[in-house]
Amino acid sequence: MSDRIDFCGLSIDHGLYEFVEKELTPHSGIDHKSFWQAFADINQALGPANRQLLGIRDQFQEKLNQWHKTYFGRFDAVVYKAYLQEIGYLIPEGEDFEVATHDVDPEVSRIAGPQLVVPVDNARYALNAANARWYSLYDALYGTDIILEVEGCKKTARYNPVRGQQVIRYVRDFLDQAVPLAVGSHSYAIRYKVRSGKLIIVMGDGSETELGWRECFVGYRGNPDEPSAILLQHNNLHIEILIGEGLYIGQGDLASIYDVRIESAITTIMDCEDSVAAVDAQDKLRVYRNWLGLMKGDLKTTIMRGNEAHERSLNPDPEYISAAGENFTIAGRSLMFVRHVGTHMYTDAVTCDGEDVAETFLDALVTALAAKHDLLGNSEFKNSPVGSVYIVKPKMHGPDEVAAAVDLFSRVESALGLDAGVLKIGIMDEERRTTVNLKECIRAASERIVFINTGFLDRTGDEIHTSMEADAMIPKNEIKTSTWLLAYEDWNVDVGLETGMRTRGQIGKGMWAAPDNMASMMEQKIAHPRAGANTAWVPSAVAACLHAMHYHHVNVNARQRFLTRVPRASIDDILTIPVLDGRKISESKLIYELENNAQGILGYVVRWIDQGVGCSKVPDISDLNLMEDRATLRISSQHIANWLKHGITTPDQVRKVFEKMAEIVDRQNSNDPEYRNMAPNFDRNVAFQAALELVFRGCEVANGYTEFVLHPRRREAKSIKARRT
Numbered sequence: 001m002s003d004r005i006d007f008c009g010l011s012i013d014h015g016l017y018e019f020v021e022k023e024l025t026p027h028s029g030i031d032h033k034s035f036w037q038a039f040a041d042i043n044q045a046l047g048p049a050n051r052q053l054l055g056i057r058d059q060f061q062e063k064l065n066q067w068h069k070t071y072f073g074r075f076d077a078v079v080y081k082a083y084l085q086e087i088g089y090l091i092p093e094g095e096d097f098e099v100a101t102h103d104v105d106p107e108v109s110r111i112a113g114p115q116l117v118v119p120v121d122n123a124r125y126a127l128n129a130a131n132a133r134w135y136s137l138y139d140a141l142y143g144t145d146i147i148l149e150v151e152g153c154k155k156t157a158r159y160n161p162v163r164g165q166q167v168i169r170y171v172r173d174f175l176d177q178a179v180p181l182a183v184g185s186h187s188y189a190i191r192y193k194v195r196s197g198k199l200i201i202v203m204g205d206g207s208e209t210e211l212g213w214r215e216c217f218v219g220y221r222g223n224p225d226e227p228s229a230i231l232l233q234h235n236n237l238h239i240e241i242l243i244g245e246g247l248y249i250g251q252g253d254l255a256s257i258y259d260v261r262i263e264s265a266i267t268t269i270m271d272c273e274d275s276v277a278a279v280d281a282q283d284k285l286r287v288y289r290n291w292l293g294l295m296k297g298d299l300k301t302t303i304m305r306g307n308e309a310h311e312r313s314l315n316p317d318p319e320y321i322s323a324a325g326e327n328f329t330i331a332g333r334s335l336m337f338v339r340h341v342g343t344h345m346y347t348d349a350v351t352c353d354g355e356d357v358a359e360t361f362l363d364a365l366v367t368a369l370a371a372k373h374d375l376l377g378n379s380e381f382k383n384s385p386v387g388s389v390y391i392v393k394p395k396m397h398g399p400d401e402v403a404a405a406v407d408l409f410s411r412v413e414s415a416l417g418l419d420a421g422v423l424k425i426g427i428m429d430e431e432r433r434t435t436v437n438l439k440e441c442i443r444a445a446s447e448r449i450v451f452i453n454t455g456f457l458d459r460t461g462d463e464i465h466t467s468m469e470a471d472a473m474i475p476k477n478e479i480k481t482s483t484w485l486l487a488y489e490d491w492n493v494d495v496g497l498e499t500g501m502r503t504r505g506q507i508g509k510g511m512w513a514a515p516d517n518m519a520s521m522m523e524q525k526i527a528h529p530r531a532g533a534n535t536a537w538v539p540s541a542v543a544a545c546l547h548a549m550h551y552h553h554v555n556v557n558a559r560q561r562f563l564t565r566v567p568r569a570s571i572d573d574i575l576t577i578p579v580l581d582g583r584k585i586s587e588s589k590l591i592y593e594l595e596n597n598a599q600g601i602l603g604y605v606v607r608w609i610d611q612g613v614g615c616s617k618v619p620d621i622s623d624l625n626l627m628e629d630r631a632t633l634r635i636s637s638q639h640i641a642n643w644l645k646h647g648i649t650t651p652d653q654v655r656k657v658f659e660k661m662a663e664i665v666d667r668q669n670s671n672d673p674e675y676r677n678m679a680p681n682f683d684r685n686v687a688f689q690a691a692l693e694l695v696f697r698g699c700e701v702a703n704g705y706t707e708f709v710l711h712p713r714r715r716e717a718k719s720i721k722a723r724r725t
Contacts, residue, residue, distance in 0.1 A: 010040055012349070017032075042408070043361055056397075081572070105386050111534075113263065114551075117271055129541065134315070147163060168249075175241075177553065179213070181210070189203060197325075198214065199220075239262050241257055242259040247259075266535070284359075295373045345358070350362060454489050468641070474583075476596075476639050482578040508537065585648055602658065603665045666678060
């Protein structure tokens with residue numbers, strides 16, 4: 001049997017063709033032949049324009065490179081800004097407007113809370129994230145460094161009641177802050193009951209009190225006099241108090257509370273992009289099949305706990321009784337977005353006239369048709385009750401590319417029989433030309449937009465690449481407090497609020513990259529809701545649960561109302577390039593910077609190339625686990641490439657550092673039976689060579705994107721492995 005199917009002028013991978021025919025299209029109202037005809041039509045109509053847009057990126061980069069070479073050592077900010085305007089890189093802003101997106105779920109328009117981003121090619125991760133709408137605050141605190149492991153309070157193989165008491169005390173304090181009692185503290189409550197539609201709390205001295213804000217009581221389960229669960233609400237987020245004697249925690253609790261669960265991951269981005277290693281049709285099928293399973297509600301996976309196998313699937317909606325005595329349910333799962341690959345990505349899963357096609361076209365048609373099953377009610381569950389499909393578009397450069405994405409979505413809706421405007425768009429503000437023209441980018445998608453966000457890592461990678469010829473950049477850690485970055489973070493919120501996104505969509509912030517360092521996250525990440533962001537990325541369900549407490553501490557809606565009266569951040573600050581400007585780097589600082597970057601690059605790349613892992617916890621130089629994906633890889637590789645370009649380091653020094661760090665990465669992965677050492681055969685190790693290529697080709701690769709190195713190297717590694725087996 002041929003591994004390709006020829007149809008409508010397309011050459012289609014056989015497995016992909018069968019997936020569309022037998023899994024994707026049945027019961028969708030679209031047959032597989034119509035699907036492929038629609039794809040052929042879209043590719044013919046939009047394919048040339050897509051390549052033209054990519055060409056414009058290259059033209060801008062060449063013009064900027066030439067300008068920086070001409071003015072090297074005599075940079076003038078006024079002349080530079082005028083040049084950006086002259087060449088059309090920085091375009092004039094039009095009149096004020098407000099976005100007009102309709103049919104937006106409350107998780108996007110009204111509820112402020114954490115957002116997970118997970119690789120959709122991993123069914124277990126995807127299901128965990130979808131189910132992370134609710135999470136045990138007891139479990140999240142007990143297992144993390146928020147509760148100090150002092151003497152007697154350490155995590156042990158068996159439940160440590162001393163540590164447990166610290167957790168209970170922490171949670172009671174949280175309840176006092178979020179849903180306080182009219183009199184007294186939750187710490188001294190011995191019983192919760194419902195009487196005449198009110199929540200009554202019995203205190204240790206026998207007195208009774210109510211909630212300080214009675215409207216926080218939403219419902220309960222069980223007998224009103226002895227409820228098994230109490231449902232509360234604060235800042236549009238739910239808190240569930242679980243009561244019972246059956247578990248060891250409840251047995252020793254004054255009020256028999258054995259757990260407190262809180263709404264955590266309000267939304268989740270199921271990622272087809274930076275956290276996924278999908279380099280061929282086989283990989284894409286895994287991505288598409290899992291997304292389809294989520295939309296049809298039938299995705300399942302088996303996990304092992306010890307020697308026992310457990311099936312994991314989507315959680316149902318929990319049921320309660322309201323204060324008025326009526327039965328109701330609330331959302332049991334995170335509202336799911338899907339993130340497509342960038343415009344620059346092409347795939348041979350489908351070819352036309354011997355050429356690869358834009359992968360984002362394929363993502364658009366497949367994921368939209370999969371989501372149509374949700375819209376048609378072909379699932380036991382409902383992702384979007386209002387009937388929308390939420391799609392995040394990454395790495396767009398400026399409003400013309402946003403307009404092209406809107407055109408693509410309109411054509412997909414028409415082809416698949418979807419109402420106009422059903423496909424909503426999220427704009428990742430992670431490329432410099434999008435940042436400086438953000439208002440016009442939002443205008444281009446004003447009837448579809450539901451999401452904008454900042455991302456330090458990709459945005460910094462693009463900042464370095466865009467200004468590669470300007471000069472050597474400051475050390476990577478210093479960039480986090482640089483003028484342009486602070487202005488960029490504020491600018492994104494300011495423009496989002498100015499264009500009316502406060503009631504129409506999400507204004508988001510980036511990822512917390514240290515999943516094992518939750519104490520620091522709790523200290524620092526509260527800055528995101530304080531900045532007016534109604535969502536922010538977290539790396540795990542545990543982190544989502546803990547970060548959710550920040551949205552109880554901060555009323556984001558009130559913060560946004562205040563910030564609408566604050567002047568917008570400065571575009572001149574955003575255009576400030578973070579260069580050393582003649583400052584010297586000490587030898588010790590140079591070595592630290594190189595080793596830190598090289599170790600992170602190698603730790604991520606070796607798993608990407610050899611195992612196809614697109615996102616993972618990678619130990620840094622100090623063995624602290626950090627979440628790494630292609631965004632972290634982009635900034636690290638671009639930073640070294642920049643220092644090579646400007647003579648801060650040398651190729652020989654860089655290679656020696658990479659060889660040294662490879663031995664450390666090998667040690668850090670010594671317990672992984674699937675891991676293959678890079679040392680000492682560096683010249684024959686595909687992963688090691690890929691890591692070097694990312695740095696040594698960093699100046700020439702378009703926009704510093706890592707996919708142009710990773711994808712062919714991963715295919716090379718897969719081919720070698722296939723020959724061995």
